Amino acid sequence: MRGTILLSHGSDSGPQAIKVSALAALxxxxxxxxxxxxxxEDDAHGHAGAVAPRLARLNAAIAACETPPLLVxxxxxxxxxxxxxxxxPVAGLFxxxxxxxxxxxxxxxxxxxxxxxxxxxxWRDELCPLDDIYTFASRRQLPLLILDDEHRLAxxxxxxxxxxxxxxxALA
Numbered sequence: 157m158r159g160t161i162l163l164s165h166g167s168d169s170g171p172q173a174i175k176v177s178a179l180a181a182l183x184x185x186x187x188x189x190x191x192x193x194x195x196x197e198d199d200a201h202g203h204a205g206a207v208a209p210r211l212a213r214l215n216a217a218i219a220a221c222e223t224p225p226l227l228v229x230x231x232x233x234x235x236x237x238x239x240x241x242x243x244x245p246v247a248g249l250f251x252x253x254x255x256x257x258x259x260x261x262x263x264x265x266x267x268x269x270x271x272x273x274x275x276x277x278x279w280r281d282e283l284c285p286l287d288d289i290y291t292f293a294s295r296r297q298l299p300l301l302i303l304d305d306e307h308r309l310a311x312x313x314x315x316x317x318x319x320x321x322x323x324x325x326a327l328a
Contacts, residue, residue, distance in 0.1 A: 160189045160225040162217050164233025167199050204260030210236045218244045241268035248272040253307050256288035273298050278305035
C-alpha cells in the first residue's frame with residue numbers, strides 16, 4: 157500500500173458522491189487505502205456551523221493514520237481539508253471547487269505551504285467565485301486548473317481523474 161487518502165465530500169452530498177467515489181476507486185486501483193468520512197450529520201448545522209465538527213471529524217481521521225495522509229476534498233470538504241493541513245502533517249492536498257471563505261465562519265481557507273497542492277475549479281462556479289480562489293492560488297503560487305464547468309464539476313470528471321492520477325504518480 158502506498159498510504160492513506162482521506163476524501164471529504166461537499167455539503168448536501170455524502171461519502172458515496174460521484175466525484176469522491178470515482179477518485180477513491182482510481183486511488184485504490186493504484187494501491188492506496190481510502191477513507192471517506194461521513195459529514196452529513198455535521199452539515200445539518202448549516203455551512204458555518206458545519207466547519208468545526210467537520211474539522212474535528214477529519215482531524216480524528218488524520219490522527220488515526222499511521223503516516224501523513226493525502227487529503228482530497230470537494231467544496232466544503234476542500235475547505236476543511238485545507239484547514240486540517242495546518243494542524244497535521246499531510247502528504248498532499250487535492251482540492252476541488254474550494255470556497256475561499258464560508259460566510260459566517262471567521263477563518264478563511266488556508267493550506268500548509270510545505271506540501272504538494274493542486275486546486276481545480278470551474279470557470280462558471282456559481283457558489284464559489286473563481287476570482288476568490290484565483291487570488292488565493294496566486295498569493296501562494298499554487299497550481300490551479302480551471303475547467304469549463306460549474307461548481308459540481310460534473311462535466312469534468314474525466315479531466316479531474318487524469319489530473320488526480322498524475323498527482324498520485326508525482327507523490328509515489
